Amino acid sequence: MNKKNLSISVLFLAAAILLISALHFFTPVESLVFHQIYQRLYYIPIILSALWYGWRGGLGAAILASLSYLPHIALHWQHQNYDYALNQYAEIALFFVIGAVTGWLGDQKRRESERAERINNELQTAYAELRQTVGQLLQAERLSSLAEIASGVVHEIRNPLGAIKGAVEILEDELAKDSPRREFAQIAKTEVERIDKLVQEFFHFARAKEPNLQPTDVNETIRAVKLLVESQAAAQTIEISEELAENLPPVRLDAEQIKQVLLNLAINALQVMPEGGALVFRTFLKDNKLYIETEDTGGGIDEAVKAKIFDPFFTTKDKGLGLGLSVVYKIVSQHNGQIDISDTSKGTKFSLTFII
Ligand SMILES: Nc1ncnc2c1ncn2[C@@H]1O[C@H](COP(=O)(O)OP(=O)(O)OP(=O)(O)O)[C@@H](O)[C@H]1O
Ligand SMILES: [Mg+2]
Numbered sequence: 267m268n269k270k271n272l273s274i275s276v277l278f279l280a281a282a283i284l285l286i287s288a289l290h291f292f293t294p295v296e297s298l299v300f301h302q303i304y305q306r307l308y309y310i311p312i313i314l315s316a317l318w319y320g321w322r323g324g325l326g327a328a329i330l331a332s333l334s335y336l337p338h339i340a341l342h343w344q345h346q347n348y349d350y351a352l353n354q355y356a357e358i359a360l361f362f363v364i365g366a367v368t369g370w371l372g373d374q375k376r377r378e379s380e381r382a383e384r385i386n387n388e389l390q391t392a393y394a395e396l397r398q399t400v401g402q403l404l405q406a407e408r409l410s411s412l413a414e415i416a417s418g419v420v421h422e423i424r425n426p427l428g429a430i431k432g433a434v435e436i437l438e439d440e441l442a443k444d445s446p447r448r449e450f451a452q453i454a455k456t457e458v459e460r461i462d463k464l465v466q467e468f469f470h471f472a473r474a475k476e477p478n479l480q481p482t483d484v485n486e487t488i489r490a491v492k493l494l495v496e497s498q499a500a501a502q503t504i505e506i507s508e509e510l511a512e513n514l515p516p517v518r519l520d521a522e523q524i525k526q527v528l529l530n531l532a533i534n535a536l537q538v539m540p541e542g543g544a545l546v547f548r549t550f551l552k553d554n555k556l557y558i559e560t561e562d563t564g565g566g567i568d569e570a571v572k573a574k575i576f577d578p579f580f581t582t583k584d585k586g587l588g589l590g591l592s593v594v595y596k597i598v599s600q601h602n603g604q605i606d607i608s609d610t611s612k613g614t615k616f617s618l619t620f621i622i
Contacts, residue, residue, distance in 0.1 A: 275318060279311045279314060279315050279327055280330060282310065282311040283308065283311050283327065283330050283331050283334060284330075284334055286304055286307045286308055286311075286331075286335075287331075287334035287335055287338065289304050289307075290304050290305075290335065290338045290342075291338055291342075295342050295343065295346060295347070298350070305335070305354060305357050306357075308331045308335070308357075308361060309361075309364060311327050311331070312324060312327040312328055312331060312361055312364060312365045312368075313364065313365075313368050314327075315327035315365070315369075316364075316365050316366075316368035316369035316372055317368060317369075317372045318372075319369070320369045320370075320372055320373040320376070321365075321366050321369030321370045321372075321373060322369065323365075323369055324364070324365030324366055324367075324368050324369030324370075324372075325362065325365050325366055325369065327361075327365055328358075328361040328362045328364075328365035328366075331358075331361050332358045332361060332362075335354070335358065336358070339351050339354045339355065402599070405576055405577075405595060405599075406599060408577060408578065409578065409592060409595070409596055412578045412592075416468060416469060417469060420465050420466070420468065420469040423465050424462060424465060424466075427458055427461060427462050427465075430454075430458055431455060431458045431459070434451050434455055434458070435451075437451060438451035438452075438455075475523075475600075476600065477519070477520035477523050477597070477600050477601055478520045478522075479518040479519060479520060479601075480518065480519070480520070480521065481516035481517070481518055482516060482517055482518070482519040482520075482521045482524065483514070483516055484514055484517055484519070484524070484549055484556065484558060485508075485510045485511075485514055485549060487521050487524050487525050487528065488508065488510065488528060488547045488549065488558070489508075490525060491525055491528040491529050491532055491547075492506055492508070492532075494529060494532075495529070495532045495533065495536060498536055499536060499545065502536060502539060502540060502541075502542060503541075503542035504536060504539050504542055504543050504544065504545055505543075505544045505545070506544075506545045506546075506547070507544065507545075507546050507547075508546070508547050508548075509546060509548040509549075510547070510548070510549045511549045511550045511551060514549060514551065514556070515622070517556050517620060517622050518622075519601060519620065520597075520601070523597045523600075523601075524558075524597070524601075526593065526594075526597065527593075527594045527597050527598060527618070528547070528558070528560065530590040530591065530593060530594050531560045531594065532545065532547075532560060533590065534590060534591070535560060535562035535564060535613075535614075537583065538562060538564030538565065538613070538614075539562060539563060539564045539613075543562060543563035543564060543612075543613070544562070544563045545560065545561070545562050545563075546560065546561040546562075547559070547560055548560075548561065551622070554621065554622060555619050555620065555621055555622065556619070556620045556622050557617060557619055558617075558618040558620075559615055559616065559617045559618070560615070560616050561610055561613065561614070561615040561616075562613040562614055563610075563612035563613040564612075564613045564614065565612070565613060566609050566610075566612075566613055566614055567607065567609075567614050572607060575591055575607070576591050576592055576594075576595040576605075577592065578592040579592075580592075598618055601620055602620070602621065603618055603619055603620040603621075604618070604619045605617070605618055606619070
């Protein structure tokens with residue numbers, strides 16, 4: 267109950283009690299039946315007060331009722347009808363008993379329902395955590411099967427590539443030194459090498475490379491990333507700003523990998539703001555955790571896209587590979603960190619959390 271409601275209901279209860287006492291005062295003693303009714307009316311505010319405010323409320327209302335009722339008994343009944351006066355004193359004693367007992371029962375009930383609500387909240391939190399963990403496990407599963415497939419595919423591709431390169435070299439040897447066909451052989455070799463490099467890179471991505479944890483100045487890493495995307499941002503009239511916590515302690519992270527993570531997030535942000543906008547990099551410490559955030563004004567992400575956003579090869583772009591965020595996810599998980607996406611009024615916020 268808020269303060270305003272509390273004072274209104276206390277005033278209401280006090281007014282009810284005083285009104286009943288006034289009725290006693292202004293009703294002639296000859297109308298005994300009315301007095302008998304009034305003295306029982308006190309139970310209504312006493313019980314209400316006990317139910318609303320517990321035993322203290324019950325006793326408080328009983329005290330007010332007796333204080334305002336006693337003078338009437340003493341002045342009007344004590345000398346005229348002693349037996350009835352005694353009956354009224356007994357009623358007053360009963361006010362206290364009823365106020366205290368009802369209040370105590372009310373307190374019990376309130377405690378029970380608070381306990382039930384607390385348990386319910388704890389269950390809901392546990393359920394949400396469980397769902398998140400299951401989601402992370404599924405994601406890890408998808409990534410590790412991708413790594414397996416990738417290493418198989420890479421192996422299968424690199425072997426014939428080696429053979430092709432060797433065969434081209436043999437053919438090249440057979441050509442005369444000044445043969446114009448040597449150029450074709452050269453092209454074939456360069457292209458084979460290019461494919462080989464591409465495949466190797468893909469393999470590096472897929473293979474879980476353990477992070478090399480070193481004390482890292484995260485703000486410095488962010489500034490390095492900012493430097494890399496600044497000119498592209500300027501070309502798109504995107505304003506990049508920093509809200510970096512001062513005196514951040516060095517955090518054990520793989521600076522290169524975190525740079526890769528932030529670069530991917532920043533590039534995605536730039537790609538969703540072709541007409542300009544704002545990108546914020548943020549760092550802060552909270553509850554022994556380091557938070558690194560990027561926030562864009564790119565219009566947000568549909569729920570359907572969000573559900574698949576970390577899947578390898580999921581993209582909504584014509585020329586996207588759909589690998590950026592799955593790399594981000596993998597690196598963050600390997601740091602035992604967490605990544606969360608939330609909507610902002612104009613776009614999306616990616617929050618990375620690392621325990622320090
Ligand atoms: N900041 C963002 N705002 C809106 N949508 C986003 C944002 N970041 C990512 N997305 C969506 O998530 C999808 C997946 O992103 P991800 O970085 O994994 O792949 P990509 O950017 O499409 O391709 P790649 O990064 O491999 O070049 C994107 O295609 C885009 O639809
Ligand atoms: Mg991307």
